[in-house]
Amino acid sequence: MADVSAGQKARKPIMAGNWKMHHTHLEAIQVVQKLSYRLSSEDYERCEVVLCPSFTSLRSVQTVIEADKLPIGLGAQNVFWEEKGAFTGEVSPLMLVKLAVSYVIAGHSERRELFGETDEMVNKKVKAVLAAGMTPIMCVGETLEERESGQTAAKVSRQVQAGLEGVTPEQVGGMVVAYEPIWAIGTGRNATPEDANETIGTIRSMVAGIAGEAPAAQVRIQYGGSVKPGNVAAIMAQPEIDGALVGGASLEADDFAQIVRWA
Ligand code: PGA
Secondary structure, rough: OOOOOHHHHHHHOOEEEOOOOOOOHHHHHHHHHEEOOOOOOHHEEEEEEEEOOOOOHHHHHHHHHHHOOEEEEEEEEOOOOOOOOOOOOOOHHHHHHOOOOEEEEEHHHHHHHHHOOOOOHHHHHHHHHHHOEEEEEEOOOOOOOHHOOOHHHHHHHHHHHHHOOOHHHHHHHHEEEEEEHHHOOOOOOOOOOHHHHHHHHHHHHHHHHHHHHHHHHEEEEEEOOOOOOOHHHHHHOOOOOOOOEEEEHHHHHHHHHHHOOOO
């Protein structure tokens, strides 16, 4: 395993709420406002806070963030890699940039499993997001079957390798990777903090092999899968874990604020 733990303190933790297909734009506005009352400037200094609402809520959330000058990053849950054209139902990187979106989730396991996204498609999205000046949150993770048959490292390695194909070392260093064991998503069953730390350490070593030690020390790697106010502190106590991608527990401002203030 690459000895990059010394860089750990230099990496600012990042907590991202993935709202999935929840919240109308009206509900989204309420949650952001409530969240902003719960968080202080010290919270934002200590931890980067990102919200990934549905496409239909991006504009509304952006307006609240701008009007109240909130240091909250805006993220999208998906993107198409082409610049424009006859792609009914798709959203381009530029459309997101113009809404002040700075993060885009690429290759969430729900997109991979339910909508047939391949490693190659995820790689195209990662590159398109970077080319547009945004930061990808690239998701990787194994199924329960793969974990039980000892294939976690092999699966995640394949996804990392393919996802970073053609991405420059400098770009890799600025990215966010989310390690999300599929069996832990929305199930209430989280990986033990030690297991998550070990796999994230493995991912960091893979990144070192692909892009070099410096980007590996810089890249922020989140854990995702049933993160809640009650388990976040133990997860964040692990040296390799730089934050969380939070689904269910990010929908309510109180819970997500507690997660951001895990310490
Ligand atoms: P969960 O989802 O926190 O509801 O398990 C995490 C995710 O899918 O990003």
